[in-house]
Amino acid sequence: MTIAPFLILGKRKKWLEIRKDLSPRAASLLTLASFLTPLALWCIISYTPFLWHPDVKLDIGSSGATVYTAGDQVGKDYYPQLRQEAREANDQLLSASQAGEPVTASSRANIKTLRALGPISVRNGLLHEGQLTSDADIFQLWRQAAEEPAVFRRIPLSEENQEIARQNWTILSDASETYDKATFPKEKLLGLIPQGKPANPVYLPAPHEVLLTGWEQWTRPAEDGKPTMGARLGQSIGIVFGGFLVAALIAVPLGVIAGSFDGISKLFEPFADFFRYMPAPAFATLLVAVLGAHHAPKVALVLIGTFPHLFLMICKTTRLLDRSLLEAAQTLGATRKRLLAKVVVPGILPQLYNDLRIALGWAWTWLVIAELIGVKSGLTEIIDTQGVRRNFDQVYPVIILIGLIGFSTDQLLAWLRPRFFPWVPNARKPSIFTRLLRRAS
Amino acid sequence: MTQPLPSYQEKSAAVKERFAELYQRPLELELNGLSKTFTKPDGSPVQALLDIDLKIHRRELIAVLGASGCGKSTLIRIIAGLETPTTGEALLQGESIDGPCSQRGMVFQSYTLFPWLTVLRNVMFGLEATGHSPVTAESEARQWIELVGLKKFENAYPDQLSGGMKQRVAIARALANEPRVLLMDEPFGALDAHTRADMQSYLLQIWRNVDVTILFVTHDLDEAIYLADRILVLSPNPGQVQEFIENPVPRPRSPEQFSSPEFLATKEHVENLIHPPEARSEPVNLPILKLTQQDDRVE
Numbered sequence: 001m002t003i004a005p006f007l008i009l010g011k012r013k014k015w016l017e018i019r020k021d022l023s024p025r026a027a028s029l030l031t032l033a034s035f036l037t038p039l040a041l042w043c044i045i046s047y048t049p050f051l052w053h054p055d056v057k058l059d060i061g062s063s064g065a066t067v068y069t070a071g072d073q074v075g076k077d078y079y080p081q082l083r084q085e086a087r088e089a090n091d092q093l094l095s096a097s098q099a100g101e102p103v104t105a106s107s108r109a110n111i112k113t114l115r116a117l118g119p120i121s122v123r124n125g126l127l128h129e130g131q132l133t134s135d136a137d138i139f140q141l142w143r144q145a146a147e148e149p150a151v152f153r154r155i156p157l158s159e160e161n162q163e164i165a166r167q168n169w170t171i172l173s174d175a176s177e178t179y180d181k182a183t184f185p186k187e188k189l190l191g192l193i194p195q196g197k198p199a200n201p202v203y204l205p206a207p208h209e210v211l212l213t214g215w216e217q218w219t220r221p222a223e224d225g226k227p228t229m230g231a232r233l234g235q236s237i238g239i240v241f242g243g244f245l246v247a248a249l250i251a252v253p254l255g256v257i258a259g260s261f262d263g264i265s266k267l268f269e270p271f272a273d274f275f276r277y278m279p280a281p282a283f284a285t286l287l288v289a290v291l292g293a294h295h296a297p298k299v300a301l302v303l304i305g306t307f308p309h310l311f312l313m314i315c316k317t318t319r320l321l322d323r324s325l326l327e328a329a330q331t332l333g334a335t336r337k338r339l340l341a342k343v344v345v346p347g348i349l350p351q352l353y354n355d356l357r358i359a360l361g362w363a364w365t366w367l368v369i370a371e372l373i374g375v376k377s378g379l380t381e382i383i384d385t386q387g388v389r390r391n392f393d394q395v396y397p398v399i400i401l402i403g404l405i406g407f408s409t410d411q412l413l414a415w416l417r418p419r420f421f422p423w424v425p426n427a428r429k430p431s432i433f434t435r436l437l438r439r440a441s
Numbered sequence: 442m443t444q445p446l447p448s449y450q451e452k453s454a455a456v457k458e459r460f461a462e463l464y465q466r467p468l469e470l471e472l473n474g475l476s477k478t479f480t481k482p483d484g485s486p487v488q489a490l491l492d493i494d495l496k497i498h499r500r501e502l503i504a505v506l507g508a509s510g511c512g513k514s515t516l517i518r519i520i521a522g523l524e525t526p527t528t529g530e531a532l533l534q535g536e537s538i539d540g541p542c543s544q545r546g547m548v549f550q551s552y553t554l555f556p557w558l559t560v561l562r563n564v565m566f567g568l569e570a571t572g573h574s575p576v577t578a579e580s581e582a583r584q585w586i587e588l589v590g591l592k593k594f595e596n597a598y599p600d601q602l603s604g605g606m607k608q609r610v611a612i613a614r615a616l617a618n619e620p621r622v623l624l625m626d627e628p629f630g631a632l633d634a635h636t637r638a639d640m641q642s643y644l645l646q647i648w649r650n651v652d653v654t655i656l657f658v659t660h661d662l663d664e665a666i667y668l669a670d671r672i673l674v675l676s677p678n679p680g681q682v683q684e685f686i687e688n689p690v691p692r693p694r695s696p697e698q699f700s701s702p703e704f705l706a707t708k709e710h711v712e713n714l715i716h717p718p719e720a721r722s723e724p725v726n727l728p729i730l731k732l733t734q735q736d737d738r739v740e
């Protein structure tokens with residue numbers, strides 16, 4: 001019996017104490033865990049076939065009453081019925097030919113049956129995507145499926161499909177060992193039975209799928225007017241930082257002045273307080289009408305979403321400056337201008353920096369709505385168009401990318417803060433990066 | 442104590458002579474019928490100071506004593522120009538005080554050093570504010586820092602200093618402007634006893650070497666008697682001058698004088714002024730509630 005994990009918990013009674021800081025080691029460990037736990041959960045759900053997996057992802061589709069192509073997903077309950085229907089259709093053909101009256105089919109229908117072997121061959125590396133309509137190549141695959149089914153290695157053909165392949169091959173090879181349109185058989189071929197693997201719903205792609213799609217999104221070359229991923233990211237960052245910077249440029253001086261002079265505060269703050277309860281997206285159509293459908297209204301939306309809060313926060317930060325510092329400066333002969341420039345501003349700067357960090361976070365949260373208004377653009381366009389088509393493996397990389405960029409900018413700013421403000425007491429908490437780095441070294 | 446204490450008003454010849462000389466000096470600070478009424482947030486008035494008349498001469502060291510809330514801070518803030526009197530006036534060298542200025546430096550109990558400036562920059566602040574060039578400001582600031590013994594710390598931030606060191610910087614910062622008056626509101630109140638004793642000696646030393654009049658608010662009787670020429674005792678509700686005592690303890694002062702008869706006599710008198718014997722609460726004989734053992738006595 002291993003009790004090591006419990007020992008770690010037991011030794012650290014501190015873990016259960018209210019408002020006691022953990023040792024740096026334990027803190028780093030938990031920080032790491034806070035990222036690894038969701039990732040591990042995602043992996044476990046994705047890669048353990050008997051956990052959840054309510055769907056079946058088809059390697060071989062069906063061509064019966066309901067058509068499914070390879071890659072489609074069907075419910076776990078419906079899957080046996082789908083296979084049963086295909087089997088029954090084949091049984092009818094077989095009994096007819098045993099009775100000596102073989103069923104004929106149009107060559108189009110037979111070609112379709114022939115091509116059903118295509119996708120699973122691609123997935124086994126026996127065929128290129130481009131050859132999916134090359135009947136001569138697929139014709140040869142039927143021979144392989146009949147004579148040497150072991151070449152379907154990665155995703156083997158089921159026993160019954162191997163049997164179907166042998167029976168079909170007898171018909172196909174009757175006239176010629178190679179594909180020849182003229183001698184292509186008229187006798188109706190047996191349909192392959194749908195086969196597939198347990199799968200999670202399309203809205204929960206596996207980590208590696210998301211990773212691969214993300215990689216593919218970034219390496220995809222620009223095509224007919226559609227911007228590359230890098231260009232899209234640039235657009236989005238432009239909107240976030242554009243809105244944020246304009247908000248900061250107005251809010252910082254105005255907030256400092258309003259926080260310093262009660263008259264200005266009473267003139268601006270009550271309205272800002274009211275304005276912030278009007279949700280920024282409510283102005284979307286108005287902004288598009290006034291500013292056009294492209295970059296400007298999107299920046300303006302981020303601006304409207306962040307400015308009032310930021311302004312009020314800076315007013316408060318300014319008022320929180322210790323009044324006795326101002327009095328001390330006055331008894332040292334400082335004039336009003338000097339009080340503002342040499343006491344108020346430097347005095348609130350470390351907190352102002354944090355306020356701006358928080359505001360930048362808000363700006364990121366407005367991004368998606370901003371990009372949806374007017375002409376859809378940037379990263380959000382992918383989320384929107386691909387999400388509607390249920391290509392969620394295309395959506396996740398973008399969502400994660402936005403999170404990663406927002407988070408890492410903030411962490412970078414947190415890490416820089418003591419470098420900008422060396423006088424702020426060292427009681428500061430190490431940033432998450434610092435903690436993870438410490439853990440790694 | 443076998444011998445009865447002398448009267449606090451009895452002074453040696455040398456002390457009498459000193460006071461006579463002191464009153465010959467020009468007037469530095471004059472308060473005429475000064476009153477201050479605050480309005481509480483609920484609108485009711487608070488009479489913080491009532492009819493204060495004071496004359497303080499050049500280079501005097503005045504201690505201001507009084508119970509908490511009797512208006513000591515208000516008095517000193519009016520002189521600093523941080524509050525305006527409701528009636529009456531405060532004069533510095535005959536001129537009416539109107540708003541804060543570098544002529545009246547102030548040291549607060551809460552350390553009011555600018556946390557974003559190093560010790561050197563803190564001391565330079567007032568010099569630059571009063572129009573000195575950065576070069577002169579820096580060299581003068583260095584001299585003041587040396588005077589308070591913090592040369593090694595001139596590039597430290599306030600957060601890295603102990604409480605005593607911070608107050609020394611605050612004193613240097615205030616004195617660098619060469620103010621006429623140095624106002625100190627319980628400057629050593631937050632320091633531990635040992636540091637406080639050091640700072641008191643420091644202050645006396647500085648005061649000897651600098652042409653400045655000091656008003657020193659404290660609630661520590663020993664501190665007041667050890668430092669001051671005269672002790673202003675305020676009575677509470679409203680704050681009024683209860684007595685302006687001439688301190689009979691001779692100069693130069695040293696910590697041995699804490700047990701001298703003049704010192705003890707003055708202390709007893711001031712004690713009785715601030716805490717009249719009839720207002721003191723007698724210790725009550727509490728019943729013993731719980732003893733773990735028989736005869737478990739502590740005394």
Ligand SMILES: Nc1ncnc2c1ncn2[C@@H]1O[C@H](COP(=O)(O)OP(=O)(O)O)[C@@H](O)[C@H]1O
Binds near residue numbers: 481488507
């Ligand atoms: N800004 C103010 N507003 C209202 N009341 C005040 C204000 N400042 C001081 N007071 C009142 O004036 C009286 C004197 O205060 P203060 O000068 O701070 O006393 P001390 O410094 O002797 O303890 C107290 O009753 C206090 O509550």
Ligand SMILES: [Mg+2]
Binds near residue numbers: 513514515626
């Ligand atoms: Mg006070």
